[in-house]
Amino acid sequence: MKRTIAAGTAVFALAVLPAAAHGQDDVYAGFPVTLKGYEGSATTSVSYGGQIARQVLHDSLKKLAGKGTGAPDDALKATMLSYFEGKDEGRAIVAPASKDPFVVRQTGVDELSKGTNLAGKTYKGAVPGMPNNMTGPELIAFWIDKASAAEKGFDAANGYDYPQLISKFLLGAVFYNQAVDNYLDEKLRADTKPNDQPYKEGAAYTGKEHSWDEAFGYFGTPAHTLTLTPQAVYEIAKQGSKSEKPEDALAYADHDRDGAVDLKSEMTFGPAYYAAAFDKSGTDYLHTITRAFLDGRKVIAEANGAALTDEQRGALQGHAETIRTNWERVLAEAVFKYAGSVYKDLGKLEVILDSGGDPAKAFRAYAKHWGELKGFALALQTGRGNLGETAVRLNRIIGFGPVLLNLSQVTDIDSQGNYVKDESKPLATYRYDMLKLQDLMVSAFGVQARQNDQLADMESLLEKLGDGASAEND
Secondary structure (H helix, E strand, C coil), X not given: CEEEEEECCEEEEXXXXXXXXXXXXXXXXXXXXXXXXCCCCCCCCCCCHHHHHHHHHHHHHHHHCCCCCCCCCHHHHHHHHHHHCCCCCCCECCCCCCECCECECCCEHHHCCCCCCCHHHCCCCECCCCHHHCEHHHHHHHHHHHHHCCECCEECCCCEEHHHHHHHHHHHHHHHHHHHHHHCCHHHCCCCCCCCCECCCCCCCEHHHHHHHHHHHHHCCCCCHHHEXXXXXXXXXXXXXXXXXXXXXXXXHCCCCCCCECCCCCCCCHHHHXXXXXXXXXXXXXXXXXXXXXXXXXXXXXXXXXXXXXXXHHHHHHHHHHHHHHHHHHHHHHHHHHHHHHHHXXXXXXXXXXXXXXXXXXXXXXXXXXXXXXXXHHHHHHCCCCCCHHHHHHHHHHCCCXXXXXXEEEEEECCCCCEEEEECCCHHHHHHHHHHHHHHHHHHHCCCCCCCCCHHHHHHHHHHHCHHHHCCCC
């Protein structure tokens, strides 16, 4: 549903939910200070600026990862590392930036939070889906080094799109991991960050209030999401798209009608963007997750600064589980979608190669989609639970690199950081593997949006390839 509102001298069409679908309490804001003995000037206990700063660091790092010229660039590498592991003052917000008339209020990371980085919050476990069992921070640092020396972040020799790999892995290794395996897990325990104590000395919020807020900040959705359609939340992230103009996106985002988008509460970032994108297929990930966050925050506020009862903590854990399972499924939906993209790319490449055409453009699209697929597959493995056999199959099917046109594939990284390649399976077999991936996402996670669904081709392609293609080597 759309209605028009005035914004300055222009009139915009605003996609909002019907009035009956939301009320004044459908915005994640304005929760009062409940901390006993607080004597400061704060009027609300809501605070998640550090998490939004990390959303911005991620967006900026992704942008920088595509700036390489094709030769080693120590200055670019240092800048990228400052956005990943540094805590430098004065870092500019590279992205998201203003796009007239979509004005972004903040221009510096310090306006959101000082002294923040991504590396300190990146998944510290080993990443078995890439060679050498690097930890999350080690893998990102390795990719940053490679990206800084690759032309526009693309390594054609090995098929790696570093901006996509870095970005999609971080969406899991920082935002998903920190939310579901920290703030909505350990920090919900009765003896950790209790609600009758400040989160830290001098804070205006209790331990449980801030822990919950931080998890919400990692999801990266506008505070007024429940008053908007998923399409509107999607358009905010895009700052306008082919279907809607930047002024439409501004109208959706600018909840306080001051003419600018406050990154702290009005912007859509990666995790929420993908939830909204899949909901265009009829699912309800975005609103389900956001509603669980809001309802959980109300439980904490109703405790009024007292320690949570077992019943209240149980209710919180229920909302946390809703968030975890739906967020996990969003990541699985992304694996499903990009497996479908890679499947189609390989089909196009087969036709081009058979006809003797130039595959460069199609190969570039394939590498981009493979980077998104691989990044999300690794992200999916950074949650609270061990995915076990599902993770093993996921990693074996995709491999350490895409199957290249000369039928080789990265199989290792040597002691000097160089990629080692070996003979791979045929392109047609790897194409069939993408259907096995889609089938795995359905059976293991029950994905529902199923964008780019290619499973209808599974039986016919198997018949074309013969019995050997169905043998499980994954």
